Amino acid sequence: MAKIKPSKGAPYARILGVGGYRPTRVVPNEVILETIDSSDEWIRSRSGIETRHWASPEETVAAMSIEASGKAIADAGIDAAQIGAVVVSTVSHFAQTPAIATEIADKLGTDKAAAFDISAGCAGFGYGLTLAKGMIVEGSAEYVLVIGVERLSDLTDLEDRATAFLFGDGAGAVVVGPSQEPAIGPTVWGSEGDKSETIKQTYSWDRFGGDLAELPRDSKGTLKLPAITQEGQAVFRWAVFEMAKVAQQALDAAGISADDLDVFIPHQANVRIIDSMVKTLKLPEHVTVARDIRTTGNTSAASIPLAMERLLATGEAKSGDTALVIGFGAGLVFAATVVTLP
Helix, strand or coil, rough: CCCCCCCCCCCEEEEEEEEECCCCEEEEHHHHCCCCCCCCCHHHHHHHHEEECCCCCCCCCCHHHHHHHHHHHHHHHCCHEEEEEEECCCCCCCCCCCCHHHHHHHHHCCCCCCEEECCHHHHHHHHHHHHHHHHHHCCCCCCCEEEEEEEEEHCCCCCCCCCCCCCEEEEEEEEEEEECCCCCCCCEECHHHHHHHHEEECCHHHHHHHHHHHCCCCCCCCCCCCCCCCCHHHCCCCCCHHHHHHHHHHHHCCCCCHHHHHHHEEEECCHHHHHHHHHHCCCCCCEEECCCCCHHCCHHHHHHHHHHHHHHHHHHCCCCCCCEEEECCCCCEEEEEEEEEE
């Protein structure tokens, strides 16, 4: 039996650069209140959201990804041709095939990089980061571009009082490359499919092949496209109690304690969830906590890299800081790890 030559990758991997893109249109709560019976105070108290960004027709999933990726590549100090793989996490690219990653890889000027999409909802960035780390250590790529991007305004039912105010659009990207020391910890990830009904699409796209009269319509009689719906209280309880445990497991796997952290970057789902996790994890006061949701809303796979980019840009976090990141959402899926910030 022939022996397969072992791969020769880097000993470790690290995030080398980060970039973000938020659409130009800023949408305050007052706009949301045009279609639901609520108040600005209620939205802020329930979610922490004050504004969110909604994309224009020109700000496509690909266009936003390219903008964010260009910044990440420049921040990493490399050339796009050095990117060996492009991983895009999104649930709002509506073409089944080809993967939007292939278009992004081409337009960025990569040299025929491997390119594929993944669907892991709000945990997608963590999933992509883990895949990138594996590729670099295994040796199949020297640099990997990981993108989280969403146009969730396309999947929002503006008449659903429980979700109309939650979602925003945007793209965040990181370049992951070789490292001589550990800078991305072990990932604690998984899924709880028995709870998948708590966050889901209202109906599947193939329903358009059936009786359209059975599909939901808005108050004006217009057909409603599939939208994201969720059981808010069930999701809140799961996120607060179960995800705090996962976050602690990620700290343990990295061999550090909460006292060793500089930054906490959770998925930007809800400020109350974030605050509850901070309390449960007993994070010290010196730990900077990302609360980007206030002006960006819930951008699913894009939320962690967008929050990371903003913290670094504002100086609230700095290069070399130790950060705990955790994403969780539809599936229900989750992924947490400790990283060194670029």
